[in-house]
Amino acid sequence: MLTQTQISSASFKQPTSRNLPPAGDHALGTIELMGTPMSFSRNAEIYGENEPADYLYKVISGTVRTYKILADGRRQIGAFHMPGDIFGLEAGDSHTFSAEAIADSKVLVIKRSALVALAARDNDVARQLWTLTGRELHRVQDHMMLLIKTAQERVASFLLEMADRASASAAVDLPMSRQDIADYLGLTIETISRTLTQLESDAAIELPTSRRIVLRNRPALNRLNA
């Protein structure tokens, strides 16, 4: 369900052949051309688990979380998607997770059927769909490996992951709350907080504010990364 901004189906532009990049071009370019920009405000739902996966999305600005809620209310966050990331692409026909904007976000909304139809004609696009799913598989496998580690290891891995993605030297501005981090790592907010405090007193990181983290000793964090 699209709560904040409704998609009117008329608003989707059909790709025209003159929009297509020359064959042999990296097909990701093709994908982007087929999207409509949309805005979601903080905590707005982008789609829900089990809804038909008619669209896929590319983050332009902001951050998106995908998650599942278990019967008893526990929430597991599957991923944080940042600018440039594609999410919501399914090989099957419904979404396996829900998606929400963590902060006000802008995303490109891309019609899946158009892409799938294109893939039937264009080999490059077909391969690109496969590659994207393969990349996602790899990401989930890594995430699964995280969940068998200790709290320190999970938090260290998380910080390194965020730092790598931000590509901003050693300081990271986290867009998500402690609760989001906890649900991503399978821990509680108290454990996240204590572990960060611990890492700070070990001089591995600095915490100028609760959302800003400076990596002071990457080798130490990498050692915890196991």
Added chain:
Amino acid sequence: MLTQTQISSASFKQPTSRNLPPAGDHALGTIELMGTPMSFSRNAEIYGENEPADYLYKVISGTVRTYKILADGRRQIGAFHMPGDIFGLEAGDSHTFSAEAIADSKVLVIKRSALVALAARDNDVARQLWTLTGRELHRVQDHMMLLIKTAQERVASFLLEMADRASASAAVDLPMSRQDIADYLGLTIETISRTLTQLESDAAIELPTSRRIVLRNRPALNRLNA
């Protein structure tokens, strides 16, 4: 590295066009036609993590485990593959897990390059590769959700999963050891053993032998499945 049985590259048969099923056929049929049967004895390595993913595999008989070893020796089993299952298919070019036969096993070995080449011409095959990777993605997502649950829930989910796959009414013959189960569920063998004993005294299951498990009360197990 293929420790028990060596693949001689000459032994692979190239698919010929007369082997291809008619267009529109479910492409899985195509995939199987391209394979060479091979045997692996108990505990034999089929491939190792990070090795080039030149082949994919389909289990004919026996069971295969895929796994990763962390720096400190912890092992995480990613999946158990049983007859009919395809494993070792990668969208990238190297294996992200290692694979070993749990019991003496026969697998069909399929050359990836042949399949990828075929996919470039045959849309159905391309779509099938995508679907297989998508199915695997879904499986790993479910597995990840397991790892945030309690021991009882994990074991109950595991038993139900095995029972569904065996499709043999209510009795399951486990091909794997307690250690394998433990490494799949992110628990220790002692916890597996205690949890099974507990489920038995709760009359949810029966344990005629350590490898044979009879599901006595599926609703109860499903309730634990959360």
Added chain:
DNA sequence: CGACCATTTGATATGGATCAAGCGATGTGG
């Protein structure tokens, strides 16, 4: 029968959860 390996069972330790305050920043209404 005896050795070996897998499994179970028992006793204890511990990492992270839970329960409960305190604290600091942010925003709102008077």
Added chain:
DNA sequence: CCACATCGCTTGATCCATATCAAATGGTCG
């Protein structure tokens, strides 16, 4: 512009599920 309510985060005290360490049991194969 300040007083206060709110919310997110941290810190403290205690509990508990699962790990760890250790021993007994059982099943399998020479």
